[in-house]
Amino acid sequence: MTDADLERLYEAMAETLGTLPRTDHALYLAKLALALAETLDDTPQALAVIAECRQGLLPEGAPA
Amino acid sequence: MRPAGRGELDSLYFTYPHFPAPVRTPGPETRRPVVIAGAGPVGMTAALTLAQYGIRSLLLDRKDTFNDGSRAICISRSSYYILERLGALQPFLDKALGWTRGRSFYRGRQILEFDMPDSADEKFRPMYNLQQQYIEAFLWQAVTANPLIETRWQSEVTGISEEPQGVTLTVSDPGGSYALPAQWVLAADGARSAIRQMRGLRLQGENYEGRYVIADVQMAHDYPTIRRALFDPVSRPGGTVLIHRQPDNIWRIDYQLRDDESAEEATREENVRAAVAAVLAEIGQDSPWQLEWWSVYSANTLALEDYRDGRVIFVGDSAHIVPIFGVRGLNNGLADAQNIGWKLAFVLTGQAGEALIDSYTPERRGATLDVFANAGKSTRFMTPPDAGWRLMRDAALSLALTRSSAGRLANPRQMTPYTYAASPATASDDPAFSDGPIPGALMPDVALETGFLSDRMGPGFTLLRFGAGAAACDDPALTLVDLPADGPVGRAYGARPGTAYLIRPDLHIAGRWHQADATTLCQTLNRLLARTEETTA
Ligand SMILES: Cc1cc2nc3c(=O)[nH]c(=O)nc-3n(C[C@H](O)[C@H](O)[C@H](O)COP(=O)(O)OP(=O)(O)OC[C@H]3O[C@@H](n4cnc5c(N)ncnc54)[C@H](O)[C@@H]3O)c2cc1C
Numbered sequence: 137m138t139d140a141d142l143e144r145l146y147e148a149m150a151e152t153l154g155t156l157p158r159t160d161h162a163l164y165l166a167k168l169a170l171a172l173a174e175t176l177d178d179t180p181q182a183l184a185v186i187a188e189c190r191q192g193l194l195p196e197g198a199p200a
Numbered sequence: 201m202r203p204a205g206r207g208e209l210d211s212l213y214f215t216y217p218h219f220p221a222p223v224r225t226p227g228p229e230t231r232r233p234v235v236i237a238g239a240g241p242v243g244m245t246a247a248l249t250l251a252q253y254g255i256r257s258l259l260l261d262r263k264d265t266f267n268d269g270s271r272a273i274c275i276s277r278s279s280y281y282i283l284e285r286l287g288a289l290q291p292f293l294d295k296a297l298g299w300t301r302g303r304s305f306y307r308g309r310q311i312l313e314f315d316m317p318d319s320a321d322e323k324f325r326p327m328y329n330l331q332q333q334y335i336e337a338f339l340w341q342a343v344t345a346n347p348l349i350e351t352r353w354q355s356e357v358t359g360i361s362e363e364p365q366g367v368t369l370t371v372s373d374p375g376g377s378y379a380l381p382a383q384w385v386l387a388a389d390g391a392r393s394a395i396r397q398m399r400g401l402r403l404q405g406e407n408y409e410g411r412y413v414i415a416d417v418q419m420a421h422d423y424p425t426i427r428r429a430l431f432d433p434v435s436r437p438g439g440t441v442l443i444h445r446q447p448d449n450i451w452r453i454d455y456q457l458r459d460d461e462s463a464e465e466a467t468r469e470e471n472v473r474a475a476v477a478a479v480l481a482e483i484g485q486d487s488p489w490q491l492e493w494w495s496v497y498s499a500n501t502l503a504l505e506d507y508r509d510g511r512v513i514f515v516g517d518s519a520h521i522v523p524i525f526g527v528r529g530l531n532n533g534l535a536d537a538q539n540i541g542w543k544l545a546f547v548l549t550g551q552a553g554e555a556l557i558d559s560y561t562p563e564r565r566g567a568t569l570d571v572f573a574n575a576g577k578s579t580r581f582m583t584p585p586d587a588g589w590r591l592m593r594d595a596a597l598s599l600a601l602t603r604s605s606a607g608r609l610a611n612p613r614q615m616t617p618y619t620y621a622a623s624p625a626t627a628s629d630d631p632a633f634s635d636g637p638i639p640g641a642l643m644p645d646v647a648l649e650t651g652f653l654s655d656r657m658g659p660g661f662t663l664l665r666f667g668a669g670a671a672a673c674d675d676p677a678l679t680l681v682d683l684p685a686d687g688p689v690g691r692a693y694g695a696r697p698g699t700a701y702l703i704r705p706d707l708h709i710a711g712r713w714h715q716a717d718a719t720t721l722c723q724t725l726n727r728l729l730a731r732t733e734e735t736t737a
Contacts, residue, residue: 137605139605139608139609142605142606142608142609143609146592146596146609149588149592150580150588150589150591150592150593151588152588153587153588153589153591153592154586154587154588154589156588158587161587161588161591165591188602189598189599191601191602192306192309192311192598192601192602193598
């Protein structure tokens with residue numbers, strides 16, 4: 137995927153969030169992640185991405 | 201602003217000069233070819249460019265010293281070429297801090313390191329940090345050494361009228377008011393341009409949300425010249441902080457204000473001190489620091505519809521106000537000054553027709569609009585406008601820990617010089633080329649056995665001819681440079697024997713021909729310079 141394509145997706149997601157109430161942002165993003173994971177149709181890869189995205193969200197030094 | 205007890209010009213490291221009022225000989229003033237209103241960095245650069253081509257100018261400034269405070273601190277590579285061509289570069293090279301690298305941090309953790317494009321073919325680094333008062337002082341050194349430039353400080357333009365032969369300014373100085381006629385006036389009188397108002401012109405565009413306090417502190421701080429961007433830092437949750445190193449142990453801390461913080465409150469000394477102390481604690485600065493200067497800055501995208509109004513031409517901040525993140529304010533102003541400088545000089549010396557001046561607005565306003573197009577994106581990244589943009593921005597930053605692709609979303613927009621592709625002073629491209637730089641682009645530099653390609657450029661136009669026996673054109677404005685088609689320049693320029701590139705005085709490519717012939721070359725040069733029968737040499 138080109139950088140421009142990635143940027144387009146990034147912007148589309150940001151703009152869609154802007155049309156939703158803030159309280160629904162987590163719900164929307166979880167729904168989006170689930171739909172994209174199914175569309176990917178590659179369970180091991182989806183599981184790897186699920187683990188990857190956890191990185192950096194825990195305090196430094198916390199068990200991974 | 202400065203700490204209590206210190207005056208506006210009371211700097212910890214810089215001594216502001218005091219310029220006396222001019223001593224004028226009584227009687228009417230003669231009509232000057234060019235009067236420049238405003239001796240800021242842009243006005244001085246315009247005067248130096250004109251002088252390079254033998255054109256006299258008179259610089260006016262209402263102040264009696266340089267601008268207060270360090271303001272614009274990032275000078276781009278392209279500006280270094282401008283300064284070099286003016287013969288003013290050496291003190292900049294000696295003093296400024298060159299840099300290529302940026303680091304981004306998200307919630308205190310480094311998530312990204314990026315390098316701006318640089319290579320052995322580049323004569324200058326992508327960026328140099330130097331306080332604006334040094335920029336002005338070094339330009340001033342060159343101005344005072346130049347016999348073609350007269351400067352009058354403490355001289356304010358208070359009126360303007362136009363007549364068929366030009367423009368007459370009303371100038372007020374401590375000795376009184378007088379009329380000053382000119383053929384052309386360059387309005388380099390800054391963001392609040394009085395001339396713009398007197399001409400009834402308005403800047404158009406948008407004021408973005410997102411205000412920054414810019415504060416300079418002096419301290420011994422051990423960190424290389426790397427631009428640091430702190431997103432959502434512990435010291436300012438939800439905000440963005442930028443940190444830049446400058447010469448003389450001065451560090452620039454830019455921090456974003458929250459929507460609920462008033463600029464007035466935020467710029468009170470104790471609040472600036474507290475905010476700066478929190479940021480410094482976060483970056484591990486535990487030795488003492490001194491507050492030097494601070495100010496507040498917002499992200500506007502405003503420009504004049506037309507930079508030319510008859511015989512009055514707007515350059516620099518009088519013509520455009522751009523957001524701080526792209527570091528374009530000063531750099532674009534210097535490019536404006538060089539652009540109008542050579543064009544006006546060519547017209548005044550009869551080497552070009554007056555219509556050449558009309559290429560100034562499309563080229564330089566085009567460069568500003570290009571900044572605006574990117575400004576939306578970088579502003580959304582630096583200061584997200586709503587919760588959705590913030591969430592996505594934070595997601596990209598966090599994902600950058602594991603994916604370089606996401607890091608590129610966080611990369612500040614590259615400060616690539618604007619390409620003047622659609623300009624009357626640029627020829628259309630020759631479709632026979634499959635690579636090499638296109639007409640309108642700033643010429644790429646190439647390292648030669650000794651020195652660089654740019655060292656070989658003439659003062660006016662330059663024709664790069666590849667291979668033996670390539671066509672030329674007998675024109676006093678033209679310098680010929682012969683190069684092998686199979687050498688490093690030939691390769692970078694997609695050349696073969698017979699190829700020619702025509703380079704403008706501002707080092708932008710005017711045109712290129714895969715197989716050049718003399719007639720086309722000469723005709724193109726005449727057309728780009730808007731020469732009529734009287735001006736054709
Ligand atoms: C507080 C502040 C902070 C800034 N911070 C940054 C930054 O961090 N990064 C960045 O890139 N840019 C910054 N800028 C913008 C940058 O300083 C400008 O882009 C740059 O100075 C433009 O140069 P100039 O010569 O066009 O205008 P100026 O530097 O404003 O010069 C205009 C000159 O015209 C003179 N003048 C005005 N009116 C008259 C008159 N009627 N008659 C005679 N003379 C007159 C003034 O005295 C002044 O010397 C900042 C600007 C300000 C004000």
